[in-house]
Amino acid sequence: MPLPNRDENGRANHIEVALANMHTGAWYKWTDNSNRIYANLILKPKIWIDEVLVDNPYPLPTEKECTDKLKEIQDAWDLDNAEYKKNRRKAYARISDQLDQLYHDMTAGKLDATGEWHKAVKKVKDDNPKS
Secondary structure: OOOOOEOOOOOEOOHHHHHHHHOOOOOEEEOOOOOOOHHHEEEOOEEEEOOEEEEOOOOOOOHHHHHHHHHHHHHHHHHHOOHHHHHHHHHOOOHHHHHHHHHHHHHOOOOOOOOHHHHHHHHHHHHOOOO
């Protein structure tokens, strides 16, 4: 089951993700919870900051600010989930195994391209080039 406001892959698909990334806490609300569109977005008059109820210090963002922030989050997700990166993550050895390789390379004085760790990482990168 996908996370709220995200597609089946986990990619953000709603301005509420952008709003949650603009400020911490419950600083906004919807006039209609069943129709969470920008036209129904309002600021909460009071919010909790450091366990103190204060006037909401945040301005209502424009619709463009919301959609720009959402696009920024989506672009970062797209970059982090590029096919070559997913393939590399699957192909890399576990961190504990990589650290063991590095230890043995250090012991053998091979912290250059002749070391086993370097060869293994280079193979993963060569087999899964950036697009």
